[in-house]
Every structure is written in structure tokens, then in C-alpha cells.
């Protein structure tokens with residue numbers, strides 16, 4: 001392992017298409033509508049494998065993220081158990097993805113830093129646990 005003062009961050013992108021209705025929201029978004037949600041997940045760590053030069057294989061991280069997103073894809077989010085009684089806002093979606101993805105992070109020294117969810121190019125919610 002190569003350790004130094006530096007910090008490595010890896011970010012992978014994914015996406016899913018889903019419908020939702022915001023709860024306790026006065027406006028058009030309380031009505032049924034959908035988005036092609038764009039998702040990014042970022043991990044960080046200080047040590048790269050000396051042979052591969054990698055903190056974590058992008059492919060591995062993408063596969064794990066996609067496994068989480070598959071559950072949300074082509075669904076009406078309000079009907080899913082994680083959003084029972086909870087408004088499926090980008091913030092709550094980001095937290096759900098973060099906590100679910102975190103469970104699949106097994107490598108010591110590699111930590112999930114944040115997950116972002118974008119409903120469109122100009123609106124992004126980021127969730128992280130300090």
C-alpha cells in the first residue's frame with residue numbers, strides 16, 4: 001500500500017427514471033410527474049493499491065451504485081417502502097441511495113463521501129455524513 005499525505009476521491013455516475021409526487025408541497029410538483037434522475041457517488045481514501053494504482057476499481061463502484069439504482073428505476077417512488085410517509089424529494093432520494101450504497105462498501109480505508117441526485121441539470125441535492 002502507498003500512503004502519503006494526499007487524499008484520493010473517485011466519483012461515478014449513474015441514473016434512473018422514475019415518477020414521484022412531492023408531499024406537503026404546494027405547486028405543480030405535488031402532481032404526478034417524472035424525471036431522468038442523474039446520480040453521482042463519491043468515495044475517498046488515502047491508500048492506493050501499489051500494483052493496480054487504484055483506490056477502488058471504478059467498475060466495482062459503478063456496479064454497486066447501479067444495483068441500488070435498479071431498485072428505483074421505472075418505479076413510482078411514492079409506492080416504494082423507503083419512501084412510505086416520506087416525500088420522495090431529491091434530498092430524501094440522495095439519503096436513501098447513500099445509506100444503501102454504504103452498506104455495500106467493504107474495503108477498509110475507502111469511505112463513501114457523498115451522493116448527489118439531480119432532477120435536471122440545474123437542480124442538485126447532495127447528501128453526506130460527516
Ligand SMILES: Nc1nc2c(c(=O)[nH]1)N=C([C@H](O)[C@H](O)COP(=O)(O)OP(=O)(O)OP(=O)(O)O)CN2
Nearest residue numbers: 020022028029033035088089090091119120123125
Ligand atoms: N429542494 C428541493 N426542491 C424541489 C424538489 C426537490 O426534490 N428538492 N423537487 C421539485 C420537483 O420534483 C420538480 O419536479 C422540480 O421542479 P423544477 O425545479 O421547477 O423543475 P422543472 O423542470 O419543472 O423546471 P421549470 O423551471 O419549472 O421549468 C421542486 N423543488
Ligand SMILES: [Zn+2]
Nearest residue numbers: 029033035119
Ligand atoms: Zn419532481
